Amino acid sequence: MTTSAPAPTPQRTDTSPMVLARGLVKSFGDFTAVRGIDVEVPRGEAFGFLGPNGAGKSSTMRMIGAVSPATEGTLRVLDMDPATHGPQIRARLGVVPQEDALDQELSLYENLLIYGRYFDLPRKLLRERIAELLDFVQLADRRDAKVDALSGGMKRRLVIARSLINDPELVLLDEPTTGLDPQARHVLWDRLYRLKQRGVTLILTTHYMDEAEQLCDRLVVMDGGRIVAEGSPRELIATHTSREVVELRFAVGAQEAALEHLDGLAERIEVLPDRVLLSTDDADATLAEVYGRGLSPAGTVSRRSTLEDVFLHLTGRRLVD
């Protein structure tokens, strides 16, 4: 029997991007989930894919994670081609998948120990690293508890610890806080922020605009397998929306009639089933004009524009329904 030698691991330079994709396509049979996207993520960046369900975010992450081959296009991850260097890439990545895949019957320590064995780390180093990581995700006191006794937020933190067991330079996080309550999400964001401060490159998918705003230096907005906008959260908001939004809620059945009186009142008017959004650079002046036109909404909110408004502006739809 002959065994082929593993392909040598290329040396990457500090300046080459952690991920470089050009014209990346992913098809499943006749259906194309990712339709030719270009992405470049430099070292140390927290980069996000923001988009609604089905936008193609996970399909892209799976190609970057070298677990799903690209159908077309060029992809380099840590300066390697996933088609030829999948094992080498996977050995140096951290991955936080959507599904935790933790062993519920085992302790936190045992889960990390078993996962760590895939990476052939010396036993002493592995034990030390597990202790450090449990400390980092603030679960050291639960070391010997069974996983099924943990809250959702704790499980996500454990999965983050697990993703760091091989001391990766790049961590991929697929919807890291979906399903968590606001407090658990903030704890997780804090840990991810600290990781970023340590110089780890983060690539995450999310359909939460607040998560993208909190964590991402730069992001792409995806919809229907395409990138529809790219930039820092601040740039995206400055480029694609006005500074502020006035939200108007009308009594049941009154919205339709009110719309006739809003013509020309704002740079942009978005009509949602339960409210009307007016994009403006001066919310107070716009609101004064609403009342000046004799309208009396049942409720009003003035707020700064968000990435949710960017998405609505670009696609005519909301990120999360």
Ligand SMILES: Nc1ncnc2c1ncn2[C@@H]1O[C@H](COP(=O)(O)OP(=O)(O)OP(=O)(O)O)[C@@H](O)[C@H]1O
């Ligand atoms: N293995 C597969 N076979 C067929 N279609 C798939 C497969 N994986 C994903 N898709 C389809 O590709 C599209 C993009 O899915 P993907 O999971 O990448 O989106 P997403 O933006 O990550 O959304 P979600 O938040 O739901 O994960 C969806 O329409 C999905 O049904």
